[in-house]
Amino acid sequence: MRALYPDEDGYVDRDGIKIFYEIYGSGRPTVVLMPTWSIIHSRFWKMQIPYLARHFRVVTFDGRGNGKSGRPAEADAYAESEFVKDTLAVMDVTETQSACSSVFPWVRSEPCCWVPITPIGWRAPCSSGPPCRSHQGTLSGPSTRSMID
Numbered sequence: 191m192r193a194l195y196p197d198e199d200g201y202v203d204r205d206g207i208k209i210f211y212e213i214y215g216s217g218r219p220t221v222v223l224m225p226t227w228s229i230i231h232s233r234f235w236k237m238q239i240p241y242l243a244r245h246f247r248v249v250t251f252d253g254r255g256n257g258k259s260g261r262p263a264e265a266d267a268y269a270e271s272e273f274v275k276d277t278l279a280v281m282d283v284t285e286t287q288s289a290c291s292s293v294f295p296w297v298r299s300e301p302c303c304w305v306p307i308t309p310i311g312w313r314a315p316c317s318s319g320p321p322c323r324s325h326q327g328t329l330s331g332p333s334t335r336s337m338i339d
Contacts, residue, residue: 194240201258202283204276207267210258211251211280215243220286223250224277228268231257251280 196212203209212232221242223235232250242248252259253273262268280286 193236194243200283202279204279207254207260207262207276209251209254209260209276209280211249211284213284214239214248214250215246217244217246219288220247220249220284222277222281222286223248225251225253225256225273228253228255228273231259233257247286249280249284249286251276 194214196214197216198213199211201208201210210232223232223238223242225232226234231252235250239248239250254276255261255268266272
C-alpha cells in the first residue's frame with residue numbers, strides 16, 4: 191500500500207530502452223524527483239511525494255536498470271549522459287517544459303546549458319561556455335523566477 195498513488199504513469203521509449211515514470215499532483219512548478227543513484231528506483235521518494243504533490247506537480251521515474259524501467263546489458267548504456275537524456279525524454283513525454291529538481295548529480299559532467307531543470311536548495315556549478323539559463327538558483331531565488339512563472 192502506498193501513501194499516495196500516481197495520477198498518471200507510463201513509459202517513454204528512448205533508443206529501445208523503456209523508462210517508467212509517474213506523475214502526482216497538478217500544481218506549479220513541476221518538481222522532477224530524479225533517481226538519486228543508478229541503483230535506486232523512484233520508490234526512494236515515497237515519503238516526499240505525498241507532501242510535494244499537495245503543492246506541486248511531481249514527476250518521478252525509475253532510472254534504467256531499476257524498478258519498472260528497462261535493463262540494458264551494455265555498460266555504456268548506464269553512462270551519466272544516458273541518465274540526462276532519459277530525464278529529458280521523461281520531461282518531453284510528460285509535457286514538462288521546465289522543472290525544479292532536488293537532485294541533479296550530472297551537472298558537472300554534462301553541459302548544463304541545455305538541461306531545463308533548476309536545482310532546489312543549492313547552487314549548481316555550470317561548465318564554461320554559454321551562460322546557463324536553468325541552473326542558476328534555488329526554488330525561491332530570483333534567478334529562477336522565470337522558470338516558475
